[in-house]
Amino acid sequence: MIEKFSLGVFLKKYSDNDKCLEKIKDLRWSNGIFCKQCEKITKFYKIKGRPVFECEFGGSHQVSPLAGTIFEKTTTPLQYWFYAIYIMTQTRSGISAKQLQRELGVTYKTAHRMFKKIRLLMTETKGDLLSGNVEIDETFVGGKGKNRAFKPNFSEIPKEVIMGMVERGGKLHTKHIPNTGKYTLLEEIQKNVDKNASIMTDNYAGYTQLSKYGYHHFSVNHSASEYTRGEIHTQNIEGVWSQLKRGITGVYRHVSKEYLQSYSDEFSWRYNHRNDINIFDSLLKQVAEVKILKSSQLSPIQY
Ligand SMILES: [Zn+2]
Incomplete structure (x- = not known):
């Protein structure tokens, strides 16, 4: 039996903004972060009060996991974004920006902007030709x-x-x-x-x-x-x-x-993605793949 990614499990896993940020860092640097000063992969810790991480040995090498993603410069808490992504993946037909506004208690303008950006993650990249x-x-x-x-x-x-x-x-x-x-x-x-x-x-x-x-x-x-x-x-x-x-x-x-x-x-x-074990994770992974250039242009993130 596959464990369902229920709301309860979701809330526990992403109980605060730092946990969400940590997740994005891990998605973007899944093999660890190479510190240019130490010239090796080291641990990076979050700087208090900023969405930025620095090498455990100090120095000037810092990384910003949100830069270049749909979350760049957002003033909306990351946890809200994660929850929006969660509910947008939970039904076959989706939910509207209006529903998102109600669920999150944000303005319609904010909900609509989030909605549009999350949709960018759902732009299907050119895959194999259909066959059979x-x-x-x-x-x-x-x-x-x-x-x-x-x-x-x-x-x-x-x-x-x-x-x-x-x-x-x-x-x-x-x-x-x-x-x-x-x-x-x-x-x-x-x-x-x-x-x-x-x-x-x-x-x-x-x-x-x-x-x-x-x-x-x-x-x-x-x-x-x-x-x-x-x-x-x-x-x-x-x-x-x-x-x-x-x-x-x-x-x-x-x-x-x-x-x-x-x-x-x-x-x-x-x-x-209807048969994915965890469709939320599948969509979240796109955050690390999709770089926002202008409002609707997409390209892979360059590291
Ligand atoms: Zn270092």
Whole structure:
């Protein structure tokens, strides 16, 4: 039995800001810190009142674990950040900035800023191409909200498209795409799916020429009420859509166009780490990997 990382366990482990800071130091320098003056790996101790550590033998070599991370220059206690990361990983559909505000008792502005930064950690880095059986589909979101009253013709309300690809038993990739044209779809497939994969889709016209581009393509004819033919179906990606939409309507009420990709990334990240023993640790590890350049640029931290 895997011990659940319960709130109680979490609170005990990160009972104060120093424990959180220590954890980030350990994540960033997992093999110990090499002191330039002593010319060897030494112990580094925290300087009182500052998020800075210095060598046990004194001297001038100091390290700041928060520099370059999403926590750099924060005035919000680290423990709040850790708790926010904890609760953002505990549900399938996530929580909103508004919920974060309520849970932490901070202002909405602070909650929103934390939320955005934590989401940066959930940006999926380019991994292996999806292979094996890969289900591909697209879904429409949006079209609701206050504009509806002024637009009696629903077809005029722009809907946004999210394309999804899921490897059975493997990873999910989602992308907010501008349209459902076949070249848009093809481009995403070429970027993310292995040439030897078996692609399963419905009978949407945008996919019919996939085999012409060298893919093994199988489809089920949803318009003729055919949903599964042996191995050929799109049930996994459809399950993803229903969960993603439940998240959008149930948790966030509405996700504006500009945040749709970051919501999709957050959703995919959580899906892709669903079997992790400790998903909180998985996300926290990203703190050491993701360096904040500008508001949304990412790159690995240089040491
Ligand atoms: Zn030293």
